[in-house]
Amino acid sequence: MVPTPRPARPAERSHAVVIGAGLAGLTAARALADTYERVTVLDRDTLPAEPAPRRGVPQSRQLHVLLARGAQALEELFPGFLEELLAAGATRADTQGEAHWYLDGHLLRPAPSGVISYGASRPRVEHHVRARVAALPGVVIRQGVEALGPVATSDRGRVTGVRVRPRSGGAGETGGAGEETIPADLVVDASGRGSRAPAWLEELGYHRPRQTRVRADVVYVTRHFRREPHHIGGRSGVALVPFPGLPRGGAIVSEREDRFAVVLFGLLGEEPPVDEAGMLAYAESLPGPDVAEVLRTAEPLDEPVRMRYPASARRHYEKLDRHLGGFLVTGDALCSFNPTYGQGMTAAAQQAVVLRALLAREPREPREPRERGRDADGLPRRFFRAAAKVVDTPWLLAAGGDLRFPGAEGRRGPADGLLDRYLTRYRAAASVDPVLGRTFLSVAHMLQPPARLMSPGHVLRVLRAPRTGGPAGAES
Ligand SMILES: Cc1cc2nc3c(=O)[nH]c(=O)nc-3n(C[C@H](O)[C@H](O)[C@H](O)COP(=O)(O)OP(=O)(O)OC[C@H]3O[C@@H](n4cnc5c(N)ncnc54)[C@H](O)[C@@H]3O)c2cc1C
Known part of the structure; x- marks a missing residue:
């Protein structure tokens, strides 16, 4: 040729x-x-x-995940890249169907979404x-x-x-x-x-x-564990997203079929400990049981590593x-x-x-x-x-x-309060309506613009969803 x-x-x-x-x-x-x-x-x-x-x-x-839009962009730049990454042991997962998401303390209703993310360590991707x-x-x-x-x-x-x-x-x-x-x-x-x-x-x-700059004072503690098929119900990952009232969270990503990266993090003065008992207690304070389950039952593969990210x-x-x-x-x-x-x-x-x-x-x-x-x-x-x-x-x-958190330093706009109230209700509604969950994750993974969350159809769904109460642990 x-x-x-x-x-x-x-x-x-x-x-x-x-x-x-x-x-x-x-x-x-x-x-x-x-x-x-x-x-x-x-x-x-x-x-x-x-x-x-x-x-x-x-x-x-530290734990890394490759969002759906990022995976697409890398594939565009390097055709065949994602298959290569998978062949090297990385994992792929339907973000809503194969992972647990806790938003404002509510478990987002699992359902197939087509939003595909990739689990691999940052060094492996690089x-x-x-x-x-x-x-x-x-x-x-x-x-x-x-x-x-x-x-x-x-x-x-x-x-x-x-x-x-x-x-x-x-x-x-x-x-x-x-x-x-x-x-x-x-x-x-x-x-x-x-x-x-x-x-x-x-x-x-x-x-x-x-x-x-928006100051969030994030502290990360990542540790790796041996993944076994029974862990977290066979799911590939977990995300426990922090919210006002509980500025701490955690996540699990399957970096390989046999290896989890687990992170605990805190914002604005919250700091996860690095000793085993402290980490477990911190994980148990989160609204979902998954991270604590892994810390309690899985074999650790290394020592925890802490990192600060100011803003x-x-x-x-x-x-x-x-x-x-x-x-x-x-x-x-x-x-x-x-x-x-x-x-x-x-x-x-x-x-x-x-x-x-x-x-x-x-x-x-x-x-x-x-x-x-x-x-x-x-x-x-x-x-x-x-x-x-x-x-x-x-x-x-x-x-x-980040500006949802009263302690986060940064400029707030006049409409932020209204938007925040709508999105708080949206997150709660996504625990019952999987369509809302899919759109939320498509936006978080940058496949759709944030304005999609406010489309008339979505506003109706949010208003019609049964009320599940405010964020767990949030001050009213
Ligand atoms: C705790 C943490 C967790 C994260 N998790 C995720 C995640 O889950 N998903 C995600 O997509 N992103 C995540 N990120 C962000 C992600 O790591 C970076 O955005 C991404 O790696 C792109 O970084 P970069 O190439 O711009 O910079 P870097 O990765 O910082 O690379 C900069 C490079 O420049 C080199 N360099 C610096 N100065 C010089 C110099 N003067 N001369 C020569 N070389 C120099 C350094 O050695 C380094 O190799 C996370 C970041 C942090 C801090």
């Missing part, structure tokens, strides 16, 4: 550098590989040959994505290399490269000669929550993006009036969400999908007069706008959900 020639590239698309080989960096590299001659992905860590947690991704020891990216023509992954910031043209209008140095203690591949500059036409910062991009831009004379943080690059040409930011570096909603990998993969679509379009001159002369290529403006749309929904769900 004659290979299809790749489309001709404009001269400035010869080399792209991605900072960070996490989920966001790897998926961004996938997007770039279609249109850039060469793509180099840098990571300060030494990357493990087998799926294993690593220092640069501290959350890699491992398979990295293998696919490393196999792409023109892509090189360099490990043990720390990015120090972009280098720009003398007028500071666009990037010309990125400064790097070998990471002390890492397997640096820069020849051990200290700092160097890697020339690049495009630099993508995917360095995670600790991104220094705002400071880098400021050093080059640009404004820092405005940041929105969801969104950086509004899309609102900047001037962009550094050829410089993008993606993934957690752009927006990081309260992890209890499980959205980060999905949002990162979706941003890569939109980046690929933008690059596939014919390169064009900036259309709007105010863009001319400001961006060297208009790509940052277009990307940040598109990425903001991707992030809007998960942000609304995560930050909006």
Whole structure:
């Protein structure tokens, strides 16, 4: 078969550098590989040959679930990916049919939903994505290399490269000669929550993006257990979602047929303990029995690991009036969400999908007069706008959900109280009406927009459902 020639590239698309080989960096590299001659992905860590947690991704020891929309996005970027993940031992489950969900203390009525999520450890997902990216023509992954910031043209209008140095203690591949500059036409910062991009831009004379934070003070404690067929009625997972009055929760995900990841978490001052008796007591205080059952009866496979996550943080690059040409930011570096909603990998993969679509379009001159002369290529403006749309929904769900808690710091809108009352009633009604449950999970998994929860048909169902009382344990 004659290979299809790749489309001709404009001269400035010869080399792209991605900072960070996490989920966001790897998926961004996938997007770039279609249109850039060469793509180099840098990571300060030494990357493990087998799926294993690593220092640069501290959350890699914590329970992760791949939401339905994220699974679709990864499949779009890497056809055959999900089968590969399953073949490596990951699990898939109908989120409503094969898992228990407790919303405001009510058990959501189980029923087949078609909302399919995937259970696999964060290192396992990254491992398979990295293998696919490393196999792409023109892509090189360099490990043990720390990015120090972009280098720009003398007028500071666009990037010309990125400064790097070998990471002390890492397997640096820069020849051990200290700092160097890697020339690049495009630099993508995917360095995670600790991104220094705002400071880098400021050093080059640009404004820092405005940041929105919603403080939730999440504390996670994850431990793994041997899964046996009788556990939790043979179900694949459990989610006990916190609510005002009970700002603590838990979840179980089958990372493999024979292995559960179990997390206990607390918000706003609630902290799960890490000793066995304390963990069990904490699990027993939750509205469903499932997590406590596993802690009581399953064989632990490791020690519990705790992690703190202070606040969801969104950086509004899309609102900047001037962009550094050829410089993008993606993934957690752009927006990081309260992890209890499980959205980060999905949002990162979706941003890569939109980046690929933008690059596939014919390169064009900036259309709007105010863009001319400001961006060297208009790509940052277009990307940040598109990425903001991707992030809007998960942000609304995560930050909006957190603002239900009186102690969560963040700006509340005038309609929030009314919406909150409706959604409280919705969650209760979903314990009897499986259609409401399906829509709730489709929205949580980003398959449908949140507005779907307020469609006239859904409002009627909520109003008609027998009242089951307010949230268990909530103060009235
Ligand atoms: C406790 C917890 C639980 C979570 N659970 C879920 C879940 O269930 N589902 C879900 O979808 N998401 C979850 N997330 C979010 C998810 O882990 C991330 O959103 C996702 O991994 C994408 O992250 P990223 O690639 O943007 O950043 P990261 O995963 O943080 O990767 C950043 C990479 O950049 C590298 N790096 C950083 N600085 C530099 C530098 N200067 N030079 C070179 N390399 C650098 C780091 O070594 C790292 O490899 C959770 C997060 C937390 C904290």
